Amino acid sequence: MEYKDYYSVLGVARSASAEEIKKAFRKAARKYHPDINQEKDAEVRFKDVNEAYEVLKDPERRAAYDRLGNASPDGAQGQGRYQPPPDWDQRHSFSGAGPDGNEHFSDFFETLFRRGAGGEGSRRHAPPTDSHGRIEITIEESYNGAERTLSLREPVMDPNGTISMKDRNILVHVPKGVVQGQSIRLSGQGGSGGDLFLEITFAAHPVFHLAGKDLYVDLPITPWEAALGGKVVMPTPSGRVDLNIPSNARTGQKLRLNGKGLPGKPAGNIYATLKIVNPKVETDDQRALFKRMVKEMPFDPRAHLGGDQK
């Protein structure tokens, strides 16, 4: 397993006071809170920060960790092959870690600080507890519904009291039409037969932007499509649709496709914002076409700016 440098996670010196550690933790927790920070790695950083604080805030655990740190060979660090020293005292059975109570930290933490406490073994007779997690899905998966395999890492205690991390795979059915922030319940998949709740988040989509059940998209059109109007073909997550462009369409004009957003009762809409894109003019014939427009279409887009345009 990987050695965790809890001091560097919180950005404090090994000699930091309890007060400094608390301050650093609060600052980092605000910064990396996954509800506030939208960076991809925020959730992982937030968990690291909580894990570090869980150890360093407790004088007994901190002392145990410090002794361990001094004994750790440099070569083993960061290579994912850290082994606790043979004299690591099993009496350090800490319990009740994590803001969630049932949250699992790194292998490093689970092995060193949760030995003999918590874990599946001691929970066997515990009352059912609900577990909470997140699942990231795509817009397409919400349109069509999906089956996803979710891998959960859980600490499991064998009869000798040794904790090891075990993977458990769950097949999750993602219902059609789920939206950002909604939770799905998997009965009996939580701790000791409780429920597992998964909060839906959406992976960023290269084309569509989601707001609730509605999808937003920028739709590029040619100047002649904008001028003359007519049908253009637009891809949507549920297939191609014909979209009617009104004549004399403007950039920024919004067109609504009723019921083409995420499915449901009622289904969402797709809002296409028109964006007129000019072709690259390369041949003499093409240039001639534009020169004709100069002559035949008196048009001054800068008229409203004022000043003398002559």
Added chain:
Amino acid sequence: MKKTISRSDVVDALSLSELCQFCQADEAWVIELVEHGVLDPQGHTVETWRFVGVGISRAKKARRLNRDLGVNIAGIALVLDLLEERESIMPRLAKHEVM
């Protein structure tokens, strides 16, 4: 590795006590969220309250902010409003950055 197939359903239309269990919060705290306008349940009495849609995810978010950062209810109301404002601004900003 063991593979289990599980029934899954969307969490929606929760009563006050169901929401409390879902958020691991107590009733007085959720009632205060309603009083601050963070949550807007359907139904006119506490007994008939039904929390639906985004109200549920807002409650969960509120609970996390309270539990993880120690934010009080007035602070939560403010943070959630600002987060929603940011949500609506981000795509517009992204549009300008591409151009």
